Amino acid sequence: MTYDLWYWDGIPGRGEFVRLALEAGGIPYRERARDPGADESVLINDMQSARKHPPFAPPYLVAGKMTLGQTANILLFLGEKHGLAPESLEGRLWVNQLQLTIADMVAEAHDTHHPISASDYYEDQKEEAARRAKVFREERIPKFLGYFERLLDGPQAWLAGGAKWTYVDLSLYHLVDGLLFAFPKRMATVAAHFPNVFALHERVTALPELQAYFSSGRRLPFGEGIFRQYRELDAA
C-alpha cells in the first residue's frame, strides 16, 4: 500500500517529521499537494471531502481506509507498523512521550514569531515576538535541549537507548536543524552544553537511509514555516 501524505507545499512544517520517518523507513508514499501543477486548492478540497475521521489540520496520512491526523499520532502508527519504534509497549510509549515533548517545543518555536495570532502578519506582532523570542532563547532552549541531553547516554546514543535509531531521533534532528536555522547565534552559544544532542544531529545528517532523500531536492528548505530566520529574534 502506498500512503498519501497531505501537507502544505513549500514549507517543511510539521509534515517534515512524518516525511523523514517515511523516507528513512523506505516506506512508499505520495504527496498529491506537491504534484506538478497542484496548488493549495488540491489540499483544501481533500480536507473538505467527506471522511469518517476528518483531520483538524494537516499533516494527515491516508492509509487505505484510514485517515490519521496529528503528527505524533501518525508517527505512532508508522513506528509500530514499520519497525521505526521499539517493539515493547514501554518503549513505544516512551518514544511517543518524547515526540510529544518535541511537539511542545515546535509549537513554542512557532510562537516566537507569532505570539499573538497565527493568522496575522509577523510585522503586526514584532514587538511581542521580540519579547517572546528572548524568553525562548534564554529559558526554553536550555530547558528542552538540556532535557534531551540528559537522556542521551553519550555521543553515539539514540533516544530510545537501542542500537538503531527510532522515529523520535529523526524528529530531534529536525528540531535541532530548525533551531540552527532560526537561532544560529543562540545555538552556537549553547552548543557546548549539549554535545550529545548536537552529535545526534550530525549522525542523522549522515544516516545512510536518508542520503537519497537529502540529495533528491525533495527536502524543502526552511523559510516561511515554523522555523524562520528573523535576525532580530536571534541573539547569542
Next chain:
Amino acid sequence: MTYDLWYWDGIPGRGEFVRLALEAGGIPYRERARDPGADESVLINDMQSARKHPPFAPPYLVAGKMTLGQTANILLFLGEKHGLAPESLEGRLWVNQLQLTIADMVAEAHDTHHPISASDYYEDQKEEAARRAKVFREERIPKFLGYFERLLDGPQAWLAGGAKWTYVDLSLYHLVDGLLFAFPKRMATVAAHFPNVFALHERVTALPELQAYFSSGRRLPFGEGIFRQYRELDAA
C-alpha cells in the same frame, strides 16, 4: 496495582485530564503530592529522582516499573489497558488524535493569559494577553469547537461514535468546563452554534461513574492554572 499520579497540588491543570479517566474508570490511584502535609518539594524531589524514563514535566504516572509522561500518552496507555478507548487500532488512534487536538487548544487557552512567558506574571504581559485573548475568543474557539461539533452525530453522541464514552469525551468535557470558567461571556454567545458539544458537557457532568468524584471534594476548582477568570480577557 495502584498507580501513582504526580501533579502539582492546588490546580486542576493537565493532571485533571488523567484524573477524570482514572476516576470514571474506577481505577485505583494515589496522588502523593496531595497527601496531607505534602508541599511542592514532594513532587520536585520525585521529579529529580533517578529513573529510566524521566518526564519533562508533570503530569506523570508511575505504573509499576514504568513512568509515563505527557497527558495524551498517559491516556493512550490507560485507554487501552482499562477499556476507556475503542478496541480497534483505528479507534484508538482516532481517540488519540482528538486528545492531541484538545491538547493544542489547552495550550492556546493557557497562552491567552501568558502569551510572552509562562514564568513571568500575568501583570507583566497584560497588554499582549488582551490581544491574544481576542484572537482566541473570535477565531480559535469557533474553529476548535466547530470541529468537535461536526464530529458529534447528535446530542447523544460520543466522539468515538460508540454507545459508551471514551477518555476523550471526558477531556472534551473538561476543556469546555475550563472555557466556561475562563470565557463565560464568549461561551454564552457561541453556545447555540455548538449544541452537541454543550450536550456532551452536560452528559459527562451527569455521568454516574463520576458522581462520587464530583461530590468528594477532590475535584479542584479552576483558579490559577490553565483556565483563569480574568474578566478583561473575556467578551461576548
